[in-house]
Amino acid sequence: MKICVVSHSYPFFKEDWRSNFIASLAEMYNDVGCNVTVFTPFFFGEIRSADMSRKVRIEDYKYMPIASLHLIGYGKSMENDLKISGLTLFLAPCLVLSGIFKLASLLRREKYDFLHCHWAVPNTLIAVGARWLSRSKARIFTSFPGSDVTVISNMGYLGKFLTKIIATSDYMSCNSSDLKEALVKSGISSDRIDYVIYGVDDSKIFFSAEKRAKVRTKLGIEDGTILLLMIGRFIPKKGFSTAFRALKPIVEKNRNVKLAIIGDGDLKDEYVSILKKDGTLEHAIFVGRISTHELIDYYSASDIFLMPSEKIPADGLNTVVPEAMACGRPVVASNVGGNDLVVFDGVNGFLHNERDHEALAMLVNRMIEEPSLRERLGAKSVELVKSRFNWHAIAKYYLGKYMEQYGKINRS
Numbered sequence: 001m002k003i004c005v006v007s008h009s010y011p012f013f014k015e016d017w018r019s020n021f022i023a024s025l026a027e028m029y030n031d032v033g034c035n036v037t038v039f040t041p042f043f044f045g046e047i048r049s050a051d052m053s054r055k056v057r058i059e060d061y062k063y064m065p066i067a068s069l070h071l072i073g074y075g076k077s078m079e080n081d082l083k084i085s086g087l088t089l090f091l092a093p094c095l096v097l098s099g100i101f102k103l104a105s106l107l108r109r110e111k112y113d114f115l116h117c118h119w120a121v122p123n124t125l126i127a128v129g130a131r132w133l134s135r136s137k138a139r140i141f142t143s144f145p146g147s148d149v150t151v152i153s154n155m156g157y158l159g160k161f162l163t164k165i166i167a168t169s170d171y172m173s174c175n176s177s178d179l180k181e182a183l184v185k186s187g188i189s190s191d192r193i194d195y196v197i198y199g200v201d202d203s204k205i206f207f208s209a210e211k212r213a214k215v216r217t218k219l220g221i222e223d224g225t226i227l228l229l230m231i232g233r234f235i236p237k238k239g240f241s242t243a244f245r246a247l248k249p250i251v252e253k254n255r256n257v258k259l260a261i262i263g264d265g266d267l268k269d270e271y272v273s274i275l276k277k278d279g280t281l282e283h284a285i286f287v288g289r290i291s292t293h294e295l296i297d298y299y300s301a302s303d304i305f306l307m308p309s310e311k312i313p314a315d316g317l318n319t320v321v322p323e324a325m326a327c328g329r330p331v332v333a334s335n336v337g338g339n340d341l342v343v344f345d346g347v348n349g350f351l352h353n354e355r356d357h358e359a360l361a362m363l364v365n366r367m368i369e370e371p372s373l374r375e376r377l378g379a380k381s382v383e384l385v386k387s388r389f390n391w392h393a394i395a396k397y398y399l400g401k402y403m404e405q406y407g408k409i410n411r412s
Contacts, residue, residue, distance in 0.1 A: 176338030234265025309337030
């Protein structure tokens, strides 16, 4: 089967965290026997390493006459995932039009079975235009990670018009009920939207006692100390302020607790202010941004993983949640942002209402005080990843959806 992955962001090197989940899926398509091309825009100032092309063919396209103006994508298109940046508004029409013509040229040369588009805006728009222009019969699969749904929702009548184009996709999936709700409000029928998460490579991400000891020594974490872990950009929808407010009631009952936070962003000063006000700053460790390779070690070093997402703006499941599960970590998460697709209350973790720091604290304290509960929930996390939430299972699921709908590989 021939697949073209269409995205405006794709890692430049193996440890690049930007859109690494798309690379994981593209490479797994290859591993299960597919021929894979990645169609993605050129980005100024970056050079893609040769190892990124080892399993997939990468087609970078340019959309501006000046190289230094290629600045869309790679985490630069949105401001705090709330609104489109001014530069993106200026450059986006050029990217879409150029993408349509260049993908159409590729479609004339290659007979793809389906185009898997990540972020409907702009990539499904590009795919729909290119399919029409080239008269290709390739199917279009659209996955909505999150920020594209915010764009559609905030564009009023233009957003509804774009939704009609996006809805010509042959298959659509998202990774949270919040995203699905927003898409339905924009005009897409509920029964046309499937739930599929972005998964984890459990052959690379798993618990390591050696890595646990290494990281805990580096952070100065003693054996008897419980280490909580959060990962993500410092933007409102990650809900980290909820966890920072929960830290006070947690340490009031259990003093031997530290919270490690991996990430960075404009909200750091706000987070530090919360901790200072509550007198819990000494219990927080701001690690900053680290490489994907280092990140894996921190899962093993932690005892409980936190994901206190907020509903507005709508977000999809963060890949760090199933990754933490792959390392046997129990999860305490809010019941929004797709967390409930992988965290089952009382099975491999606990869910709480968004912004409810008291409930978060209560659940964390329960896990701290019941080591056997933590162990049982963590073991179930690993079981779920191995059976359902790994990239092999997810790639096979998408291929199964293609065969289910069309019954044969398209070569016309």
